[in-house]
Amino acid sequence: MILVNGDSKDVIPADDRGLAYGDGLFETIQIERGRPVLWKRHMQRLQAACEVLGMGRIDSDILLRECLSISLDQERGVVKIIITRGSGGRGYRPDSEWQPRRILSFHAWPDFPETNVSKGIRLFLCSTPVSSNARLAGLKTLCRLEQVLATMEWDESQYSEGLMLDDKGQVIEGTRSNIFLVKDGVLITPVLEASGIKGIMRDVIVELAHEAGITVQERNIDRKELLDADEIFVSNSIIKLWPVREYQEKDYNSRMITGRIMQLLEQHLSDYE
Amino acid sequence: MILVNGDSKDVIPADDRGLAYGDGLFETIQIERGRPVLWKRHMQRLQAACEVLGMGRIDSDILLRECLSISLDQERGVVKIIITRGSGGRGYRPDSEWQPRRILSFHAWPDFPETNVSKGIRLFLCSTPVSSNARLAGLKTLCRLEQVLATMEWDESQYSEGLMLDDKGQVIEGTRSNIFLVKDGVLITPVLEASGIKGIMRDVIVELAHEAGITVQERNIDRKELLDADEIFVSNSIIKLWPVREYQEKDYNSRMITGRIMQLLEQHLSDYE
Numbered sequence: 001m002i003l004v005n006g007d008s009k010d011v012i013p014a015d016d017r018g019l020a021y022g023d024g025l026f027e028t029i030q031i032e033r034g035r036p037v038l039w040k041r042h043m044q045r046l047q048a049a050c051e052v053l054g055m056g057r058i059d060s061d062i063l064l065r066e067c068l069s070i071s072l073d074q075e076r077g078v079v080k081i082i083i084t085r086g087s088g089g090r091g092y093r094p095d096s097e098w099q100p101r102r103i104l105s106f107h108a109w110p111d112f113p114e115t116n117v118s119k120g121i122r123l124f125l126c127s128t129p130v131s132s133n134a135r136l137a138g139l140k141t142l143c144r145l146e147q148v149l150a151t152m153e154w155d156e157s158q159y160s161e162g163l164m165l166d167d168k169g170q171v172i173e174g175t176r177s178n179i180f181l182v183k184d185g186v187l188i189t190p191v192l193e194a195s196g197i198k199g200i201m202r203d204v205i206v207e208l209a210h211e212a213g214i215t216v217q218e219r220n221i222d223r224k225e226l227l228d229a230d231e232i233f234v235s236n237s238i239i240k241l242w243p244v245r246e247y248q249e250k251d252y253n254s255r256m257i258t259g260r261i262m263q264l265l266e267q268h269l270s271d272y273e
Numbered sequence: 274m275i276l277v278n279g280d281s282k283d284v285i286p287a288d289d290r291g292l293a294y295g296d297g298l299f300e301t302i303q304i305e306r307g308r309p310v311l312w313k314r315h316m317q318r319l320q321a322a323c324e325v326l327g328m329g330r331i332d333s334d335i336l337l338r339e340c341l342s343i344s345l346d347q348e349r350g351v352v353k354i355i356i357t358r359g360s361g362g363r364g365y366r367p368d369s370e371w372q373p374r375r376i377l378s379f380h381a382w383p384d385f386p387e388t389n390v391s392k393g394i395r396l397f398l399c400s401t402p403v404s405s406n407a408r409l410a411g412l413k414t415l416c417r418l419e420q421v422l423a424t425m426e427w428d429e430s431q432y433s434e435g436l437m438l439d440d441k442g443q444v445i446e447g448t449r450s451n452i453f454l455v456k457d458g459v460l461i462t463p464v465l466e467a468s469g470i471k472g473i474m475r476d477v478i479v480e481l482a483h484e485a486g487i488t489v490q491e492r493n494i495d496r497k498e499l500l501d502a503d504e505i506f507v508s509n510s511i512i513k514l515w516p517v518r519e520y521q522e523k524d525y526n527s528r529m530i531t532g533r534i535m536q537l538l539e540q541h542l543s544d545y546e
Contacts, residue, residue, distance in 0.1 A: 002287045011284035012292065014275050014376055019285065019355070021417040022295035028363070053418070054425055080363055082292070085421075090301070090353055090380045092417065092424040092448055103287055107363045131404035132440050133419060143416030144294040144365065145326070146406060148358075151365040152327055167405050167467060175365055194440060 001070045003104045006062070016101060018084030021092060022143035024101075025049045029067070030237055031077045031106070036067050037269065038237065041200045046083065049139045055085060055100060063102065070106040078107040078238060082142070112160075112239060117262075120245030120252070121160035123174075123232065126150040130164045130172040130195045138198040147175045160242065161234050163226075166195050171221040174234045177242075178202035181221065182231035182257040191218045201235040201265075208264040214257060231258045241265055274343045276377045279335070289374060291357030294365065295416035297374075298322050302340070303510055304350045304379070309340050310542065311510065314473045319356065322412045328358060328373060336375065343379040351380040351511060355415070385433075385512060390535075393518030393525070394433035396447075396505065399423040403437045403445040403468045411471040420448045433515065434507050436499075439468050444494040447507045450515075451475035454494070455504035455530040464491045474508040474538075481537040487530060504531045514538055 002010050017023035027046050030037040043060040050058055067079050082103040088095050128150040136143070150162050161174045172190055173179055178199045180189045187209050192198055209216045226232060231254050232244035243258050245251065275283050290296035300319050303310040316333040323331055340352050355376040361368050401423040409416075423435050434447045445463055446452055451472045453462045460482050465471055482489045499505060504527050505517035516531050518524065 004287060010287050012287045014277060014283055014285045014378070016292065017421075019289065019292040019357075019376075019415065020299075021421050022415055023418055023421050026293075053422065078363060084292075090351060090378075091383075092420045093429065094421070094425070103292075105287070105363075110364075128408045129406055131406040131409070133402055133404040134440055135401045135422060136404070136419060141418050142292065142295055143418050145296055145414050145416050146409060147365045148290075148294050148296050148367065149326065149408060152367065156366065167407055 001106050003066050003070055005101055006066060012101065012103060013087050015087045015089070016084050017086060017088045017094070018082060018101070018142050020088070022141060023094075024082060024084030024142045025053065026083070026140055026142060027081045028237060029079045029081065031071045031074055031079055033076075034068065034071050034074055036064070036071070036079060038200055038204070039064065041203065042237075045140070045198070045200060046081070049141070050083065052135075052139060053085075055083065058083065063104070066102070066104050070104055074106065076109040078109065080105050080107060084142070110238065116160055116239070116242045120243035121234075122158065123234070123244045123247040124154040124159035124162040125248060126153050126162040126164050126175065128153065128164065129167050132166050132195045134194050137195050138192050140197050150175045163247070165223055169223050171223055171226060172196040177234035177236040177239065179232065179234050180205065181226060181229035182254075183225070183229050185257065186215045186217055187257055187261070188217045188219065188221060188225075190221050199235060200237050201240060204268065205235055205241070205261055205265065208268055209261060212260065212264055214260070230254045231256065233258050233261070240269070274379050276339050276343055278374055279339060285374065285376060286360050288360045288362070289357055290359060290361045290367070291355060291374070291415050293361070295414060296367075297355060297357030297415045298326065299356070299413055299415060300354045301510060302352045302354065304344045304347055304352055306349075307341065307344050307347055309337070309344070309352060311473055311477070312337065314476065318413070318471070318473060319354070322414075323356065325408075325412060326358075328356065331356065336377070339375070339377050343377055347379065349382040351382065353378050353380060357415070383511065389433055389512070389515045393516035394507070395431065396507070396517045396520040397427040397432035397435040398521060399426050399435040399437050399448065401426065401437065402440050405439050405468045407467050410468050411465050413470050423448045436520070438496055442496050444496055444499060445469040450507035450509040450512065453478065453506050453508065454499060454502035455527075456498070456502050458530065459488045459490055460530055460534070461490045461492065461494060461498075463494050472508060473510050474513060477541065478508055478514070478534055478538065481541055482534060485533065485537055487533070503527045504529065506531050506534070513542070
């Protein structure tokens with residue numbers, strides 16, 4: 001089911017600026033027993049990003065009402081919210097009278113193997129780089145073509161996620177996840193000042209680790225550091241946390257910090273529910 | 274008028290991957306007496322870009338038929354062609370059975386002041402950077418949010434185009450145009466190996482300049498070089514060529530090479546028609 005500005009539809013106007021220019025944002029939210037998980041954090045991120053793009057205030061009450069309405073009676077699933085700068089003519093400059101368009105869709109819960117959590121995943125190294133752009137860094141914009149191309153590089157029966165570097169060879173993120181490494185008990189994740197998306201689950205993990213007294217570093221990470229790491233894991237709002245068991249033919253067997261984060265996360269999310 | 278896969282429609286499916294991820298390309302083509310200008314070049318660029326994105330072969334005969342059909346009896350105008358990777362589910366990976374979607378729309382000829390050509394334009398310096406990504410560099414993808422944000426930086430009654438730099442402060446392009454500078458009789462334009470769009474008109478100008486014995490350099494350009502240039506101009510398929518008369522409070526009065534290129538271009542395009 002899809003709601004376009006509140007109406008049940010499966011089409012949008014062909015002159016939408018989201019299509020024409022990627023002029024918009026999205027959020028991907030877990031639904032659990034008909035309710036969105038970590039809703040406030042998603043709305044805070046969306047609002048902050050709308051401000052960066054000059055798209056003004058979102059009405060989170062309307063979004064919540066529509067999210068609940070398409071998730072009604074669903075035990076589990078995913079709601080995707082797209083906000084675009086609405087319809088427009090040809091030309092990058094928005095019309096002075098532009099009106100935002102919101103597109104909410106419900107999707108089945110993805111059927112990831114349980115072993116992604118219990119045994120960990122194999123992480124592929126993508127050659128498609130993440131774009132660098134300090135103005136857009138951190139935002140979940142509709143411009144995701146590089147993630148599409150990166151995803152097409154590997155066989156999904158062999159790998160569960162792909163790592164993306166920037167043009168300088170620095171570690172940025174997974175195609176659909178944030179990445180963390182552990183070295184000598186310190187949790188390290190890319191700072192994402194020039195590229196990448198700041199995930200909701202990334203924020204939660206950083207906060208939980210801080211609270212638990214784990215030293216956290218948000219900084220630039222050279223790709224060589226991954227091969228030197230004790231543990232690696234990836235995270236997002238849907239998968240939560242997957243340990244990496246193999247990357248570049250190296251096995252990562254330790255779960256010292258990863259296991260603790262997984263426990264903290266499970267506790268936090270069940271508290272939340 | 275809009276044609277979606279050949280049908281006259283003003284909507285597209287809400288699950289189009291062009292909307293979801295900017296997963297597609299576009300071309301903007303001048304229509305002159307019902308005929309597309311520089312059609313072959315547009316189709317060559319589109320085909321080359323489709324190959325980079327793994328989108329296979331385009332059928333340029335169908336595109337031409339549809340382009341002519343929406344331009345019928347139009348003295349002058351613009352046809353925009355969007356090609357997306359069609360409909361898809363949630364997730365970056367395309368379905369194995371994906372089918373491209375083509376969206377052609379006719380637009381009125383933009384009413385630019387004649388003085389943009391005769392007197393030249395004022396060029397604004399945008400603070401929004403162009404993204405760097407060697408894989409996507411040169412391509413006219415649907416991911417154009419940075420151009421939208423850059424365009425919103427200036428008042429269009431004051432400036433006719435905005436210059437965009439990359440994160441390193443190198444000159445890349447105008448928001449909707451390529452940029453050229455002239456120094457000591459040499460025509461210089463950014464090489465666009467790591468970012469920017471390679472315009473059709475840029476190619477034509479480089480070729481015409483070569484043929485006319487003007488030395489052309491395609492290379493990285495530091496922003497300071499613009500202030501030291503004798504002449505600056507911008508180009509695209511619709512505006513053709515606009516001399517820059519003012520940039521960063523400096524006046525550019527010489528038209529030595531720019532004027533010659535304008536003559537060559539006029540000749541070339543009238544030969545073409």
